[in-house]
Amino acid sequence: MSEPMYLDPASGARYALEPGRWRSDAGGPLLLEPGRGITSADIEVGAPGLWRYRAAFAIEVDAPIMLGEGRTPLVQGTWGSARPHWKLEWCSPTGSFKDRGASVMLSVLRQQGARAVIEDSSGNGGASIAAYGAAGGLDVSVFAPASTSPGKLVQSRAYGARIEPVAGPRVASQNAAIAAAERGEGWYASHNWQPFFLEGTKTLAYEIWEDLGFRAPDAVVMPVGAGSSLLGCAFGFRELLRSGQIERLPRLYAAQPLNCSPVDAAFHVKPGDPAPAREARPTIAEGTAIPRPIRLDVMLHVLRESGGGTVAVPEEEISAAHAVLASRGLYVEPTSATAAAGFGLLVERGAILPSETTVVLLTGSGLKAEPPRPAYRT
Numbered sequence: 001m002s003e004p005m006y007l008d009p010a011s012g013a014r015y016a017l018e019p020g021r022w023r024s025d026a027g028g029p030l031l032l033e034p035g036r037g038i039t040s041a042d043i044e045v046g047a048p049g050l051w052r053y054r055a056a057f058a059i060e061v062d063a064p065i066m067l068g069e070g071r072t073p074l075v076q077g078t079w080g081s082a083r084p085h086w087k088l089e090w091c092s093p094t095g096s097f098k099d100r101g102a103s104v105m106l107s108v109l110r111q112q113g114a115r116a117v118i119e120d121s122s123g124n125g126g127a128s129i130a131a132y133g134a135a136g137g138l139d140v141s142v143f144a145p146a147s148t149s150p151g152k153l154v155q156s157r158a159y160g161a162r163i164e165p166v167a168g169p170r171v172a173s174q175n176a177a178i179a180a181a182e183r184g185e186g187w188y189a190s191h192n193w194q195p196f197f198l199e200g201t202k203t204l205a206y207e208i209w210e211d212l213g214f215r216a217p218d219a220v221v222m223p224v225g226a227g228s229s230l231l232g233c234a235f236g237f238r239e240l241l242r243s244g245q246i247e248r249l250p251r252l253y254a255a256q257p258l259n260c261s262p263v264d265a266a267f268h269v270k271p272g273d274p275a276p277a278r279e280a281r282p283t284i285a286e287g288t289a290i291p292r293p294i295r296l297d298v299m300l301h302v303l304r305e306s307g308g309g310t311v312a313v314p315e316e317e318i319s320a321a322h323a324v325l326a327s328r329g330l331y332v333e334p335t336s337a338t339a340a341a342g343f344g345l346l347v348e349r350g351a352i353l354p355s356e357t358t359v360v361l362l363t364g365s366g367l368k369a370e371p372p373r374p375a376y377r378t
Helices: 049-056 096-109 124-135 151-157 170-182 193-200 205-212 226-241 264-269 296-306 315-327 333-350
Strands: 003-008 015-016 074-076 083-088 116-120 139-145 162-166 221-224 252-259 309-313 358-362
Touching: 015 096, 015 221, 049 096, 049 162, 049 205, 074 205, 083 309, 096 124, 096 170, 096 193, 096 333, 116 170, 124 139, 139 151, 139 170, 151 162, 162 170, 193 205, 193 226, 193 296, 221 226, 221 309, 221 333, 226 252, 252 264, 252 296, 252 333, 264 296, 264 309, 309 358, 315 333
Parallel strands: 083 358, 116 139, 139 162, 221 252, 221 358, 252 309
Antiparallel strands: 003 015, 074 083
16 A cells, blocks of 8 residues: 555645645645544554544654543433434543644654644634643744734643734734744644644544444534534544445534634535625634635535535524533533534434434533623523
8 A cells, every 4th residue: 555645635736744744836735645544453442542543644653742632522412302422522631622633733743853833823723732732842833813812822821832913814823824934933733734633633533433332423513614623524434434344424514603604605505606705704603713714625525425514503593502501511612502503403404313323523611712691592
């Protein structure tokens, strides 16, 4: 079998994994070539957390940066007439699922020679990169909009990251981070751009498969912004199908706030129709507030490939779901409540049957975000 390579999904161009890179020669985002998948016999039962699935990674990591990421609880609950399985990703070391990607990505980058890394984020991504950078002895700089609330950067500062405020919109922070990397100030370790981040998030699929007795669920619902949880699940389940461990792909559903729902808008465009012009507005689900995700085409492909779809959730529905989850002992970010609310809407529409085995990703802790205003509809 040939060595894995980077793949440009837009052109089909392939690049060697060494030295590391984060974009194609044309400037577009890269993926890793599809992996062969693993079987239950390949799981390293004694390995900690997500590293039990390391045989599925595109590159062998000699010295992983680990803080206990992965193996988060899968708890069955109720939601109306349905009984979803809540995947409690807020139990991750920094309180969000992004620890999966940060652990694998920074382990690989350090192995490739990185000593300083640069991230652009004002939320969970920055906190996760800062934490794993600290654990791995890496110097971390986080570029964030100057308008970011100081409270959102507390975690990153506590881990010792250097915070670089950037005036202007969110994209200005990304551009400044890339410019710093191009000046040689560090490796660009963007959780949105780096392909190896998705190697970490694909362990979600392997973990769900193992938790359900080595079978796939019927459906997975998750909050989606840049798409790292969606693509991770898609790639992981695709590998399990390829290795003969599951008989079919689970249907994947992207839940987005209606106020910022580019994936939902694009999913419902018919071939030949003009691109949607859905206005992006502020939302309490800040973790998904990405009006122009760089991997949109790939996200649309994996949603259709799985037979799933999208759901756009009004703000009042998100707030209501947040309150209901909290009343049941599940205190999550409003971003995570988007997935629960979206699940309820999908059941109402008949897209998901109450009798089906459905996993809903609750991706971040409520302790990391300002709670929404009290909800009146429960």
